[in-house]
Amino acid sequence: METTNCIETSGLNYHFSKNDHVLKDINLAVPKGSIYGFLGPNGAGKTTTLKLILGLLKNQTGKIAFFGKNFHDNRIETLKKVGSLIEAPSIYPQLTAIENLKIWQKIYQCPKERIQEVLEIVDLAQSGKKKAGKFSLGMKQRLSIAVAMLHQPDILILDEPTNGLDPSGIIEMRKLLIRLNEQENTTIIISSHLLSEIEKLVTHIGIINKGQILFQGTLIELQRLQDRGSSILLRTNNSDAVLKILEEKKIVGKVENDAVVLPAISKEVIAELVKSITNQEISIYEVSQQKNDLESIFMDLTK
């Protein structure tokens, strides 16, 4: 069956013990060519979901499909198309970066030249002969990404790849992932507990909390949710008089911190409102739109 999603899960449940349900009915849909941000606070079930998808945990109930095919029936074929980085970097510290990559080059049976290529992509070409144990955390993380992309996978699954990176490292990582997505058409799933870290990167978002998916859709859909939650702030020298004007116009407003706050209204209504206020010789100091940032939506959803 033809599908536009490269990964789909349905009814995924997982529990470590009878009363400890880690995942409840997870239905993920990761579109081909997307950068899918898998977001949730620590302990929400992100890593467990990704481990299940990769077959690192035995599936208890539910289905996992890659490109429309059941994962468990096609495990080896599927994993040829998937690169992953789960939790901490997977490297052998006594070996050099090149030796580390050689291990995976043997297993994936990809050309030797790929080693140098991926080292250049992750900006470690100059450190190839250095022992990985002497790398900084950021370099280790980059080496792990090089491992994940060595065999040119169609899908990259990255679990908190920016953990421990400094701001410039995060920006570098973001650029690298966008480049991979745009140039190689690699579908990327990236998990994080910080929305701010991935909102500039992702095209799609799935929000998970306490083992349940709370939101799944495009970034635009999430932004619509953001607009719906926005409000207008009016700061004047007479808030009570403004409230009366609002009452006449059947708009619900309230006073907060010496300013009047009202739900989002159209530009035309704002203009009319401003006219009415000035007609009554009330001084206006500020008219602004108070947008709910994505972070607060995320916080609201995961409350």
Add this chain to the structure above:
Amino acid sequence: MNYINNIQAEWIKTKRTASNWLVLVGGLFIPLITTLVYFYQEITLNTLPKNGWASHYSSSWEKMAIFLLPMGMILAGSLITQIESKNNTWKQVHATPQSFTNIFFSKFTVILFMSLKFFIYFNIGVLLSGLIPTLAMEGSMPTDSFPFWDVLKLNAKIFIACMPILAFQYFLSLRFKNFLVPIGIGLLSLIGTMIGGPWDHIYLSPYAYTFYVVMPKETWFNTSFFALISFAMIMVVSLFLYLRSKDKG
């Protein structure tokens, strides 16, 4: 092809690890001591009873097989697997496109190769520890011919006797992430086997077979055959439990 590639990959992982040094030091330790003793006591291959080479080899293996060899096997069988647990790399290994059975056997094959390396170092060491004192003190080659087939046969027998230890240690190190657990259990089992030596059914211990080879006693069974059966049984149980494990990350 995948299996061969995987063995090559596993072999790279052992580079610069403690197991590599252990194999070198463990393999050359007894020959080095023997050389010093021969020089100190002015012993050469020509002064040893019967065929000098045969006496030299069997006495070196005796010293080795009682404690050092099983201990070396305990460490080799555990440390190589622990490379993954220690570096938190099992999840990466298990997310590669290969069957779990392939992963299981290629890793064990590398343990066998590492043990073979240990045997090679030891044999070279024994050869030199016989040759050097003889050449230095007598200025000539040993008069006895080198019993090549007997030495090879003895090596093969001891190697087979080690296989149950390797399999059991492999099984333990796949089950326990903390490397102290398999090594601790291994050492205690080895000491227990040494103490329980006189017991009629001590052959049930995977650690007992090397003793049978270097200290032969009347048995109703063929030691090598029993060691191979024991090895196969441990491997089957180990594979079964490995395949069934719920968490491979």
